[in-house]
Amino acid sequence: MRGMAISRRRPGRRQRELSGYLLISPALLFLIVFVLIPALWIFWLSFQRWDLISGASDYIGTANYERLLLRDDVFRKSVWQTVYFVVGTVPTSMALGLFLAVVLNRAMPLRDLLRTLIFTPYVMPIVSTALIFSFIYHPDVGVLNAVLNAFGLPKINWLNSPRAVMPAIIIYSVWQHTGYNTVIYLAGLANLGPELDEAARVDGARAWTRFWHITWPLLSPTTYFVLLVNMIASFKVVQPILIFAGGVSGAVSGGGGPDKAAETIGYYLYVQAFSFFHAGYAAAISVVLFLIILAITGLQVGVISRRVFYSRWELCSRCSSSLPSSIPSATSRTTCRRSASYPIPPPASSCRSRGRATSSTRSSSPPPPRRW
Incomplete structure (x- = not known):
């Protein structure tokens, strides 16, 4: 009787497992077709010399990686430019997002309108907003130089100076991503109960002390998520640099701004693939970029995750x-x-x-x- 009962239970369990596999099969199929297979194809393509125009391809082994890592000075410079961009963009946008979230988390007039206005730059088309900023950065009629001139400061040729073009792109990226970080931090603040803050307030804790010892540690999961998302997005940035570095004509000629001061890894990959049509070399760049992002993400998971608190x-x-x-x-x-x-x-x-x-x-x- 006991064996019969067990045999009767097994089909029900198998049916539940089968129904679970059927439910996840569309998402699994999507990942296999649009993520796994293209990734494997790009890895195979990185060992080829493939011209997109003629369609000719030859297996050259690790020649693309040897050229990229040992002889390509532009790629090495693009790595440092990417690090410069990430260091300038990620901490600044995260700090501004956290500050605005703490301010907008309080009751105030027009709070919902302010939240909408802050989040709007993130959902606007990048091409249109980058073109608007290119007029703001104009050396003669730009608003930014007009403000500098009003304070008696010299004008800056933002997009044509090797020293100023990357800070100009960083300013735009911070303006674009701060709204997203603000919304994510607002969601994290909404999940924090007011009990701890009220208890500390009753005991005489000041606002900064309550934030540093209560709010900030409890926001560590949110900060961890925002850091990962911003780091990955910053390493893959292409479109703002494509606009600020001379548009399509600049990309066709190699682009990268004056003296290639805005040449990041993502932009260099774009130029090699769609300007010079070196598909195999661009695939090698994408594999190296993936390994860099994977290493940095693994470092964050191994080091920063130890200081993430998922519960009180x-x-x-x-x-x-x-x-x-x-x-x-x-x-x-x-x-x-x-x-x-x-x-x-x-x-x-x-x-x-x-x-x-x-x-x-x-x-x-x-x-x-x-x-x-």
Whole structure:
């Protein structure tokens, strides 16, 4: 009888597994057709000399990689230009996004309108906004030089100076991505309960102290996500540089701005593929770019993820020894003695494991709040 019962259960379990595979099959098929197969084809293409116009292809082994890594000075310069762009864009847009999110998270008039206006640059077409900024950067009639002239500063030829073209592109990219970062941080702030902030406010904590010791650690998952997304997007930037570096005519001639000061890896890949039609060499560049992004992402996962707190209890268990004490009397009665340095109670299991310590804590008077 027992064997019959088990045999009757197995078809039901198999049916559930089969239904699960059927549900994920469209997404799995999409990934295989549009992600896995093109990636494998590009990897195979990187070992070929393939001209897009004539269609002729020859297997040349690792010649593309040897030329790219050992003899291509433009590629090495594009790597440093990409690092310059990432360092200038990612921290600035993240800091501005966090600041605007904290400001717009409070009750204020026209808050929804301000949120919409800040997010609008991210959803606008890149070509149109980049063309608008190219007029703003105009050396004679540009708004930016007019502002500099009003303060008695000399005019800057933003898009034709090797020193100014990359900062100009960074300013545009920060303006474009700050709205996205603001919305993501607003979503993260919406998931934080007001209890901890109110408890710290009752104990006399100032706004900066509450933000640094409560809000910022609890926003670590959001910051981790925003950092990954911005890093990957910054390494692949092409369109703003294509507009600011001379448009299509500049790309046909090699582009990259004055003295190739705006030549990033993504833009160099675009030029090799669609201006010089070196498909095999462009495929090798894309493989190297993928490996660079993969290495940086792995470094972030291995190093930064250790400081990401996905729950209040995890934050308490990791950082209770280093964070200031601010426990209101109502909260301290439900916390363990080991969490007395931070206003977040640990899970109930840790309190049960402390049995006697918990009972003694309840019977004793709560510790006085620490001065912030």
